[in-house]
Amino acid sequence: MGGNSLKLRLFLLALLDAGLLNACYVISFLFRFSLDVPFRNVQPYLTLFPWISIFCFVAFYMFDLYSNWKRKSLHHLLYTIFLAVLLVMVLTMSLTYLGKGFSFPRSVILFATFLQMLVLGASRAFLWHLGRKRHGSKKVLVVGTTLESGVSLAEKCMNHSRGWFIIHGFLPAHNRRLLHKKMPEVDVVLVGPSLNREDKAEIISLCIKQGKEVLVVPEMVELLAIESEPQQIDDLLVLSIQPPRLVPGKWLMKRCFDILVSSFMLILLSPVMLVLYVLIKLTSPGPAIFKQERLGEGGRSYLIYKFRSMVADAESRTGPVLATAHDPRITPIGKWMRATRLDEIPQLLNVLKGEMSLVGPRPERPFFIRQFQESIPDYAYRLSVKPGITGLAQVLANYSTKVEDKLRFDILYVKSYSFVLDIKILLQTIRVVLQRGQAAGVSDDNDENKQKLLRLFGYYDRANTANNE
Structure with missing residues (x-):
């Protein structure tokens, strides 16, 4: 019943979007003529x-x-x-050209587009x-194994879009029997990933x-159960969980798409690549193209191509380190390239060579992969497919998101x-490029929110301990 209700709401929302979009065309015609x-x-219209209407949907x-879109950012929306x-x-104009509908005034299309942004946005x-009024301002109780893990989870809520969550407090997992006393005070319980089953x-x-x-923050093994197939062995219900890999048909479709799109993009962006090559050579000494070892599908090593955004030999003194938000090694033009992701254009060559895909987990260096696998054994699962220029983690997370959180995506x-x-x-990568905040490096600033949470949770933890005694 709930699924049917959701489908009906989405259908009505799609009708509303298409109706408003076409209404803007009517207004544009009346404004023009x-x-x-x-x-x-x-x-022609x-x-x-x-x-x-189909293009809209x-x-x-x-x-x-x-x-x-519950609990997501209005700015993002x-x-x-x-x-x-x-x-x-773009699709409408393309169709008018293909259909030779030149009597469809371009001024009408452009003004209608402006109106659509305003009306559909509003x-x-x-x-x-309305959704935030109904579902927002929820008091959240964080349950974790340690105070540090609780602070980390609460920071996620505080950094989230404003108005959705109010941090009520922290309850250590070993005091979970006190949870029933706290239930009347809260609306939501946020459970950390490190609790035992x-x-x-x-x-x-x-x-x-x-x-x-x-x-619930899912464990890696719980994510592996997604898309699992229910089966029956005698009278026993089991879930069939397959290794994370692409079946041959999907692999072939993905590879053909990679070749077609990367070839087209290399031709389209060739003037941009030439300008960037010249600018890098003129503004800082060293090669314009940067090559570095990465591990790809199956842990196979390859050289990734990027436009150099840091000074030459940036790690000659420090060794392998992750870039930070205000990294002094980044050149002025490199800062701009990293914000717009233009430094990653040469990776289209890696896609053509079959070493990468357009979409997939971001490739990482062997040095860091060895470190990550020591602390996160499930990290190897991301090597079951080709790495990508962009990916789900790049669209939904930030550059500075923790490794284990990116791994879930x-x-x-x-x-x-x-x-x-x-x-x-x-398509959503375009939004990420425009919203440059997601491209910031690993933050090395002390967050004032962390100190507030430590004070709040420290008191809350002591109060729980006292009650327990």
Whole structure:
């Protein structure tokens, strides 16, 4: 019943989007011609009306505007609508050229696009605010194994879009029996990933009985169960969990798409590549193209190509280190290239060579992979597919997101791969490029929020300990 209700809401939302988008065309025609609209000008629009409506649905779907936007950022939402409407405009103009519908005034299309950004942005913002009023300002109780893990989880809530979460406190997992006393005070319980299975099951069961929402950070093994197939052995229900890899049919489709798109992009971006090559050579000594060893599918080594964004021999003194938010090794033009991701254009050559894919987990150096595998044994799962220029972690997380948190997105991508998912990630990468904050390096600043949380959680933890005694 709940699934049918959700489908109905999404269907009505799609109708609303298409209706508003086409209404903007009507207003644009009236603005351009007043009430005396020549039929020769409006006739191409009437012919294209079904296609424009389909373009609207496809663009909004590919930009993930029909997913659950509960607790997401309004800024992110408006950015995405802007890009989706632009895509509709490009598809519409392309169809008018192909169909020789030159009597469809370009001024009408451009003004309608401007109106669509305003109207659709306003309608979705209104729905977003209604959602935040209904689901926002939830008091969150964080449950973790240590105070440090609790602070880390609470920081995620505080860094999230404002108005959704209010941190109520922290409860150590060993004091979970006190959870039932705290339930009346909170709306949501956030459970960390390091709790053992028994503790986690007990907390989830209690939250369900009390009618409270529980947010669980999944373990890697739980992510591997996604898309698992229920099977029956005699009278026993089992889940068939396959290794994270692409089946031959999906692999072939992905490879063909990689070759076609990377070839087209290299031709299209060749003037940009030439300009960047010259600028790098003129502004800092050293080669313009930077080559570095990475590990790809199956742990195989290859050389990745990038435009050099740091001073030459940047790690000659420090050894392998991750870039920070204000890294002095980054050149002025390198800072701009990294923010816009233009330094990664030469990786299209790696895609053509078959060493990388357009979409996949980001490639990492052997030095760091060895470190990560020591602390995160499941890290090897991300090497089961080709690394990508962009990926789910790059779209949904930040450059400075912790390795284990990015790994969850990488495993989710491998287990949920589809051709449509790749298209969605590629389109949403445009938004990430425009929203430069996601490209910032690993932060080395002391966050004031952390000190507030330590004070709050320190008191809360002492109070729980005292109650326990």
